[in-house]
Amino acid sequence: MAIIIEREEHALDVLRMAFLILAVVLLSVMVSPLFANSVSTTPLQIIIQPQVPSDKNQQSFEVEARSFLAGENLIITVHPPKGAKLLSGDLMWQGKIARGGTHRLKFVLDTRAVKTGQLVAHVRLVQSNNRSFGAQAFHPLSVSNSTATKNKAQQSLQNTLGKLKASE
DSSP states (O other): OHHHHHHHHHHHHHHHHHHHHHHHHHHHHHHHHHHTTTSOOOSEEEEEEEOOOSSTTEEEEEEEEEESSOEEEEEEEEEOOTTOEEEEEOSEEEEEEOTTOEEEEEEEEEOTTOSEEEEEEEEEEEOTTSOEEEEEEEEEEEOOOOHHHHHHHHHHHHHHHHHHHHHO
C-alpha cells in the first residue's frame, strides 16, 4: 500500500512539473511580442571622430555613416551645440548608398562661444520599399577659453615641475 501511495505522489510531482514547464513556455510565448519592439537594431552605423584642432578656437570633425543595406535615400544631418559656427564643410548630405557603403562629412566649427554642449549626428535610410531606419551619435563639447583657467593650469604645471626638480 505504501509503495502505491509513493508512486502516486511521484506521478503527481511529475505532472505538476510538466504543467509548470508548459505554463512558463506558454506565458513566454504570449508575452514576448510585447517586448519585441522595445529592442531595436538598425543596419546603420554613425561615428563622430574629432580631428586634431589646427586652432584653439576651432574644432574639426569627421562624421562617418555606414549602411549595411542599400538605400534610395540616406540622409546625414549634424547639429552643433549652441554657439558653434560652421567655418567650413557641410553639416548635411543626402543621396543613394550601396550596401556596405559609407559617406563622410568633414567640417570645422568655431567653438569660441561654446561653454558646454554636444554635437549630435543623425543618419536615416529610406529604402525603395519605404522601409526606414535611423541611428544617432553624440559627442560632448566642453570649451574653456578662459585666460585665467589656462594661466592656473600653466602655473600648476610649473609648480609640479619645480617640485620634481627640487626633489632630485
